[in-house]
Amino acid sequence: MSKASKAAPLYQLQQLDAEIERVLAEYQAITAALRDDTALRQAIQAFEAAQQTLKQQQHILQAAEQELSSLEGRLKSHSDRLYSGALANPRELGALQQEIGHLRQLRSAQEDRVLEAMSATEAAQLQVTASSRTRERLEEARQQEQGTLRKRQQQAEARLSTLRQQRQQQAESIDSSLVQRYEQIRKLRGSKAVVLAEGGMCQGCRVALTASDAQRLRTGSDVITCGNCGRMLYLP
Secondary structure (H helix, E strand, O other): OOHHHHHHHHHHHHHHHHHHHHHHHHHHHHHHHHHOOHHHHHHHHHHHHHHHHHHHHHHHHHHHHHHHHHHHHHHHHHHHHHHOOOOOOHHHHHHHHHHHHHHHHHHHHHHHHHHHHHHHHHHHHHHHHHHHHHHHHHHHHHHHHHHHHHHHHHHHHHHHHHHHHHHHHHHHOOOHHHHHHHHHHHHHHOOOOEEEEEOOEEOOOOOEOOHHHHHHHHHOOOOOEOOOOOOEEEOO
16 A cells, blocks of 8 residues: 555545534534624613613603793792782882792793703604614514524534544544544644645645655655654645
8 A cells, every 4th residue: 555545544534624623613603693692782772771861851851841830830820910900019019020020030941941851852762763773673684694594503513414424434444543643643733634745845844855755755655744843744
């Protein structure tokens, strides 16, 4: 058996491992995306906050309108008394006129407060409407996205299952001692335990092979490793 024929199954095993890692990373990313409701949660929180703000502004407006109504009631009562002719005492009449003037000033200021509260309430209502539409849009988009993600997740699961079966079959077809060496090198060197030997050079570390290693690679019957990086060499 030539060296190339011995290293080739290991190289194929490595390709399967690389594909498993890629699909597994995709599966994990999909799973994370399925769990990530950050945008929708933020939209819901913004909607709830807008509702709370609207309630507060409505209470402020209601209180302002009640205060204005109270002032208008007091002003009407004082005005009715002033024009009833019931007051003959100039001092009392003057005091009443002064109180009416004060109430008018208070009413004018309160009318401004009511207008401000009405404007703030309208703005809060617009914010509720806008945030509600955003929430509904994101809910619909999230529902569609989850459907797509679940389909991709199922496809990735099926692909992983197939790849793992192929990997097991490939590993079982290789001498167990070689598979053990392969696994040890993967732990030390990362995902690539088997590298191509092309142009008289190890493609893992880009160091030229010795004449002896190059000759053994072409004619030997065992899998050899690069003298520099320790990876298995594969000559296609």
